[in-house]
Amino acid sequence: MHPVAREAFLAALEQGWADPRRLHAEGRRAGLLLDGAREALAEMLGARTEEIHLTAGHTASLHAAVAALARARRRVGGRVVVSAVERAAVLAAATLAADEVVTVPVDRAGRLDLQAWQDVIGPDVALAALQHANGEVGTLQPVAAAFEATERAGVPLLVDAGASVGHVGVGPHWDVLAADPSDWGGIAGVGVLAVRSRVRTTPTGPEDEDPWAPGGVSVPAAVAAAAALRAVLADRARSEARRALVDRIREQVAQSVRDVAVVGDPVDRLPHVVTFSCLYVDGEALLGELDRQGFAVGSGSACTSSSLQPSHVLAAMGVLTHGNVRIALPSTVTPDDVEAFCAVLPQAVAEVRRMAGATDL
Amino acid sequence: MDARGLRCPAPVIALARAAREVAPGTVLIVWWTDPAARHDIPAWARMRGHEVLMTEPLAPEEGDGGDDDGRAHATAYVTRVRTTSGDAAG
Numbered sequence: 364m365h366p367v368a369r370e371a372f373l374a375a376l377e378q379g380w381a382d383p384r385r386l387h388a389e390g391r392r393a394g395l396l397l398d399g400a401r402e403a404l405a406e407m408l409g410a411r412t413e414e415i416h417l418t419a420g421h422t423a424s425l426h427a428a429v430a431a432l433a434r435a436r437r438r439v440g441g442r443v444v445v446s447a448v449e450r451a452a453v454l455a456a457a458t459l460a461a462d463e464v465v466t467v468p469v470d471r472a473g474r475l476d477l478q479a480w481q482d483v484i485g486p487d488v489a490l491a492a493l494q495h496a497n498g499e500v501g502t503l504q505p506v507a508a509a510f511e512a513t514e515r516a517g518v519p520l521l522v523d524a525g526a527s528v529g530h531v532g533v534g535p536h537w538d539v540l541a542a543d544p545s546d547w548g549g550i551a552g553v554g555v556l557a558v559r560s561r562v563r564t565t566p567t568g569p570e571d572e573d574p575w576a577p578g579g580v581s582v583p584a585a586v587a588a589a590a591a592l593r594a595v596l597a598d599r600a601r602s603e604a605r606r607a608l609v610d611r612i613r614e615q616v617a618q619s620v621r622d623v624a625v626v627g628d629p630v631d632r633l634p635h636v637v638t639f640s641c642l643y644v645d646g647e648a649l650l651g652e653l654d655r656q657g658f659a660v661g662s663g664s665a666c667t668s669s670s671l672q673p674s675h676v677l678a679a680m681g682v683l684t685h686g687n688v689r690i691a692l693p694s695t696v697t698p699d700d701v702e703a704f705c706a707v708l709p710q711a712v713a714e715v716r717r718m719a720g721a722t723d724l
Numbered sequence: 725m726d727a728r729g730l731r732c733p734a735p736v737i738a739l740a741r742a743a744r745e746v747a748p749g750t751v752l753i754v755w756w757t758d759p760a761a762r763h764d765i766p767a768w769a770r771m772r773g774h775e776v777l778m779t780e781p782l783a784p785e786e787g788d789g790g791d792d793d794g795r796a797h798a799t800a801y802v803t804r805v806r807t808t809s810g811d812a813a814g
Contacts (some may be wrong), residue, residue, distance in 0.1 A: 721737045
C-alpha cells in the first residue's frame with residue numbers, strides 16, 4: 364500500500380462516506396469525489412472520463428468485460444481467443460462465455476506467438492484477450508501488433524494491464540483495458556475498466572444503475588486508487604530504478620545457484636518482476652525457508668497452490684514448474700535489500716535440496 | 725520406475741537418481757500421476773541433455789490396477805526418456 368493511498372482513503376472516508384447516488388449534500392459530495400477519481404484515472408490511462416468504469420476489483424473487471432463483450436457479439440460468433448498465459452480470471456470467464464475458447468501458445472520466454480494469433484483472429488471471433496505483460500514472469504506482450512490484427516478484423520481486444528499500470532506505460536492499443544489499483548499501491552476493493560466509446564458491450568447481469576459494479580463502488584477506494592497512481596507515475600525514476608535491481612537478481616541467481624532456470628524475457632519485461640525455477644527443489648519448502656529469513660516471495664509451483672496444479676503460465680512456457688520463486692520488487696526496495704536476498708538464496712536452495720536428498724544429482 | 729502418487733519435485737528427483745545409475749543411452753520408463761511431472765520431466769530432460777521419447781496415458785493393464793484397497797490411481801501416465809549419451813554428470 365502506497366502511503367498516499369492511505370492518506371487519500373482516510374480523507375475520502377471523512378468527506379465521501381455517503382452513497383454517491385443520493386441527492387443530499389453528503390451524497391453529492393461523495394459523487395464529486397468519485398467523478399474526480401474517474402477523471403484522474405481517465406487522464407492517466409489515456410481514456411475519456413465516460414470510458415472509465417469502476418468495479419469491485421480486478422477479477423470482477425475481467426469477468427464482466429469478457430462476459431459483456433462476448434454477449435454483445437453473440438450474433439457474430441461464439442469463439443473467444445486468448446493467450447495461453449492470461450490470468451486465470453480471463454480464462455475462466457472465457458470458458459463460461461464462449462462456445463469455443465481458442466488458446467494461442469507462447470514461446471519459452473512467455474511471449475505470444477504472433478503468427479498463430481494473426482492466423483486465428485477473424486471476423487467470426489467474439490473477442491480476443493491479451494495481457495499487456497505477464498505478472499508471473501514479467502514478459503511484455505506484443506500488444507500493438509496483436510491489436511493491429513484484431514482492429515483489422517473488427518474484433519474487440521481486451522487488454523489485461525493489471526500487472527503493468529503503475530510500472531510501465533500501457534499505450535493506446537486496446538478496446539477494453541483492465542487496470543488493478545492494488546498492484547500500484549491502491550487499496551483493495553476497487554478495479555478499473557476502461558471501455559472505448561466505440562466498443563459495444565452488453566452486460567450480462569440483472570438490471571442495475573451501474574452494470575459494471577451493481578450497487579456501486581467504494582468511493583474512498585476509488586479516490587485512493589487515483590491518488591496512488593498519480594504518486595507512482597510522478598516517481599517513474601524510482602520505478603525504473605528497480606530494473607537494474609532485477610538485472611542484479613537475475614545475474615546473481617544464475618551465477619550462485621546450481622541448476623536454476625531464470626525465466627521470462629531478459630529485456631522486454633516489467634521493471635519489477637523476476638522469476639526463477641530451481642531443479643529438485645520443493646517450492647513450498649523454499650518459500651518457507653525464505654520467509655524465515657524475512658523475504659516474502661511468491662511461487663507458481665504446484666505444491667504452493669491450493670489446487671496442487673502448477674502455474675499454467677510456467678506450463679505454457681515449457682519451463683520447470685517446481686522450485687519456482689517469483690519476486691515482485693516494491694517501489695521502496697533498496698539495493699541493500701536485494702544484496703541481502705542474493706546472499707541468503709544459495710544456502711536456502713542448498714538446504715531444501717539437502718532435505719530432499721537431491722544434493723548429489 | 726513407478727512414481728505414481730509422488731508429488732513434485734519427487735518424481736523428477738527419482739528419475740534423476742535412476743538416470744545417474746544407468747549406462748548412457750538407456751531408456752527409462754516412468755509411471756507418474758503428479759500434474760507437474762507433465763511439464764517438469766521434459767524441462768529436466770532439456771536441462772540435463774536427456775531426450776523424452778514419448779508420454780501417453782498408462783493403460784490400466786500395465787499398472788497394478790490400484791492401491792491396496794483396490795481403488796484406481798489418479799490418471800496415470802507413462803513417459804520414456806533416453807538418457808544422454810554425452811557427459812551425463814551435468
